[in-house]
Amino acid sequence: xxxxxxxxxxxITVTGKKLTVTCSQNMNHxxxxxxxxxxxxxxxxxxxxxxxxxxxxxxxPEGYKVxxxxxxxxxxxxxxxxxxxTSLYFCASSLNRGGGGYTFGSGTRLTVV
Amino acid sequence: xxxxxxxxxxxxxxxxxxxxxxxxxxxxxPPYLFWYVQYPxxxxxxxxxxxxxxTLVKGINGFEAEFKKSETSFHLTKPSAHMSDAAxxxxxxxxxxxxxxKVIFGPGTSLSVIP
Numbered sequence: 001x002x003x004x005x006x007x008x009x010x011x012i013t014v015t016g017k018k019l020t021v022t023c024s025q026n027m028n029h030x031x032x033x034x035x036x037x038x039x040x041x042x043x044x045x046x047x048x049x050x051x052x053x054x055x056x057x058x059x060x061p062e063g064y065k066v067x068x069x070x071x072x073x074x075x076x077x078x079x080x081x082x083x084x085x086t087s088l089y090f091c092a093s094s095l096n097r098g099g100g101g102y103t104f105g106s107g108t109r110l111t112v113v
Numbered sequence: 114x115x116x117x118x119x120x121x122x123x124x125x126x127x128x129x130x131x132x133x134x135x136x137x138x139x140x141x142x143p144p145y146l147f148w149y150v151q152y153p154x155x156x157x158x159x160x161x162x163x164x165x166x167x168t169l170v171k172g173i174n175g176f177e178a179e180f181k182k183s184e185t186s187f188h189l190t191k192p193s194a195h196m197s198d199a200a201x202x203x204x205x206x207x208x209x210x211x212x213x214x215k216v217i218f219g220p221g222t223s224l225s226v227i228p
Binding site for chain 2: 004033035040041042043044045048058059090092101102103104105106107
């Protein structure tokens with residue numbers, strides 16, 4: 001089944017403790033992206049990647065890092081999480097550049113205390 | 114920068130009634146436009162997309178949307194609402210000016226269907 005898999009689904013952590021949210025897709029998509037969803041704000045793009053080793057900032061990149069060492073994986077790294085990063089995070093991938101629409105993962109609900 | 118507005122953060126319709134969810138975008142160049150649906154505790158699912166072909170786009174689950182350049186709108190409609198349509202709906206635009214990969218989402222409209 002074609003899908004984007006995120007792990008974990010739920011995570012509670014403490015301020016400053018480094019964490020990684022994994023994202024993997026099995027569709028051989030070149031384009032991948034991370035979004036955060038907050039009430040009343042919709043989805044805001046954190047980072048995106050156009051191919052292996054090619055990444056760029058979205059609208060809200062502060063406090064996040066990404067890497068794209070393999071085509072299928074696009075992990076999101078929070079080096080020193082803070083409470084304002086408490087949010088629902090989605091990974092997404094796309095075959096076509098912009099025009100094809102994204103396939104989304106099921107989301108990761110992160111709470112930073 | 115491009116932006117997307119969705120009029121009405123919450124819309125309620127009766128089962129069997131017309132569904133109309135509004136979306137307007139700001140752009141001097143026709144962008145790519147999308148509607149996504151999000152069911153509770155799930156990720157977003159692509160409903161339909163406009164990519165500069167036919168202005169009336171048909172999607173899944175009986176939804177369709179019409180691109181109107183003069184109004185910079187891409188409203189989503191469904192002739193007859195079903196209980197299973199209750200969900201959050203997001204309009205999105207692909208930002209041509211900076212990168213095709215930058216997809217900007219509207220704030221969302223929560224649709225309730227009353228029996």
